[in-house]
Amino acid sequence: MEGKKLPSYKEGTFMNVFRRRVFDKYSDANITYGSVTTPKRKALGLDKTHYNDAIAISGIDKIDYDTHSIFKIKQFRKKKRSLHEATARKGRKCKNIISQRNVKNKPYLKGFYLNDKVMFQGKVGWISGFNGTSMAFVKNIEDQYLTNPDKSYKQVPLKELTFIKHTNNWQFLPH
Incomplete structure (x- = not known):
């Protein structure tokens, strides 16, 4: 299939590894899905962003003020995969x-x-x-x-x- 670009799955793989690490460290954490998060986010009157999804997942009932502060996390690969x-x-x-x-x-x-x-x-x-x-x-x-x-x-x-x-x-x- 020449010219066809295949999808990248590295983000999904990273999230699966990250999720496993979180649940190993915090065994009392709960799993949620987009079908639950979306209605909660809309009820809070928030736009669709990763950090607003995190707010909706947190379980708060109302938002008193918006601090406009977020922080980003990124994984960095230290070494290249090929030895030669x-x-x-x-x-x-x-x-x-x-x-x-x-x-x-x-x-x-x-x-x-x-x-x-x-x-x-x-x-x-x-x-x-x-x-x-x-x-x-x-x-x-x-x-x-x-x-x-x-x-x-x-x-x-x-x-x-x-x-x-x-x-x-x-x-x-x-x-």
Whole structure:
């Protein structure tokens, strides 16, 4: 079936793993479904959003005020899945089959680690990779690169980053 795009199931898989972890930690939690959440959300007069669904699921009877505050959580994969190249990269004559994972994917550079929460030009982001000996790729929680507007490339110098916090593989952002 050439040209047909298959659906992605990674979000559903993540939610199944996350749900299992929540129920292992909080055994008295209850399961609910959209057919129950939707009428509750409509009765509270809320729009269809993930955080409004969470409010409806919480079981409150009325809303006194709207704080307009939410926070986002995102999982970050620390390592790439492939240990080597299955096909030669552009510009190579043969595939790179001997390189180890840690050699190809640096987990830290000059005191910064992958997924460290940093600030660049007043914006909060997370280090998603390193390039060379003094540059890093920084993304915000929406997976958009934080870049220097005066430059055409995506990397930012490590010396221009302000360290905020070391995180493991979860990104949290109050909004």
